[in-house]
Amino acid sequence: MAVQRWVYIKYFCALSVVVSHLCKLIYLGPAFSQFFDFGTYAVAIFFFLSGYGLSYSCIYKKNYLKNFLKRRLLKIFLIYFIATLLWVVICLPFVEINIYDLWRICSVYPILPYGWYFVVLMVLYLIFYLSMKWTYSSVLIYIVLIVGYIVCFLSGIGEWIYMTSPCFALGIWYAENEDRFSVFIHRYKYRIFVALLIAFGCSWRSYFLKMLHVQYTLQTFNGIIACTISALALVGVIIVILETCKLPFLTSNHLPDYSFEIYLSQYISIPFVMYYMNHSTSSTMFTIANFQCVVYLVFMTGILVFLFHLIIHKIQKYVSK
Incomplete structure (x- = not known):
């Protein structure tokens, strides 16, 4: 990396x-x-x-x-x-x-x-x-x-x-696991990228929980888990972008x-x-x-x-x- x-x-x-x-x-x-x-x-x-x-x-x-x-x-x-x-x-x-x-x-x-x-x-x-x-x-x-x-x-x-x-x-x-996972990312980069974006979009500010009419405040375990998933997904999105795009600048x-x-x-x-x-x-x-x-x-x-x-x-x- x-x-x-x-x-x-x-x-x-x-x-x-x-x-x-x-x-x-x-x-x-x-x-x-x-x-x-x-x-x-x-x-x-x-x-x-x-x-x-x-x-x-x-x-x-x-x-x-x-x-x-x-x-x-x-x-x-x-x-x-x-x-x-x-x-x-x-x-x-x-x-x-x-x-x-x-x-x-x-x-x-x-x-x-x-x-x-x-x-x-x-x-x-x-x-x-x-x-x-x-x-x-x-x-x-x-x-x-x-x-x-x-x-x-x-x-x-x-x-x-x-x-x-x-x-x-x-x-x-x-x-x-960087070496093995890097090969996996390059092979399935679009699928992984889309999956992570969907995971982030659904969990960001608990939008998915809102659609399901589930209690989602950060004082509930549902809300905390949603925030954790969105954070992990966003980090994953950044990893995929930096691994697959040259971005010389x-x-x-x-x-x-x-x-x-x-x-x-x-x-x-x-x-x-x-x-x-x-x-x-x-x-x-x-x-x-x-x-x-x-x-x-x-x-x-x-x-x-x-x-x-x-x-x-x-x-x-x-x-x-």
Whole structure:
């Protein structure tokens, strides 16, 4: 799988998350309003790429699991911890924070807005490491994810936290079977593409469940399963397109990857700008305040992207020692 092609997808996903979160807070116009649920699919793609990258590296890089906890898990935790501290410092004038809130840094409802992604990602990395270290197989990963999926639903944990996690397992499976599956894709590409599009179209926003007059809210298991299927189907559509289409414009120029920095920066910039605007924006019409909010958001996100890029570079050098 050409990694450079996925850089453009990752940029689109990072920006989709920003627009998705912003659309839930202010009105940006009829076109952008359709992005309100695209953040879910963006996270699904990031999970897929994480699973694929880990499994691919484990297969083709010798002694990849050596110092894995330091090189990968510690790196993520340090980035997440620094982002949380930065959020606390910046938002102290706007948000009331007590010492007990800091303990939530390791929960799925962390003090850092939208920071659950880091917590879930660290758990997935740990599951991958233990499974490969103890059993030398990915079967345990699939079992743990299925059991965890069901337990999270029964426990009433926010559905956004776990309903896209199967895409991580899909990434692991695809890395292990890429050669065989690539031949299968090229042989039946049109059938696979149409089948995945139908699966996505029926499950996206639970349209198929609506046609059957089935209760479909994300608080029901039907709705969560539908969202999971749509996320898996969309990832499959993207895989088929990138595997079967040359798309030279995606690989002709090397584009530096700052998608992770953008994704990380919006954790701080969106809540901060919304607090700063002091609820002067509108959720029903596009106003001058809404436009100012977007301008401030772009400016602050740009600064944070540069800052986090430097921080990640320093952390990368530290964990590589």
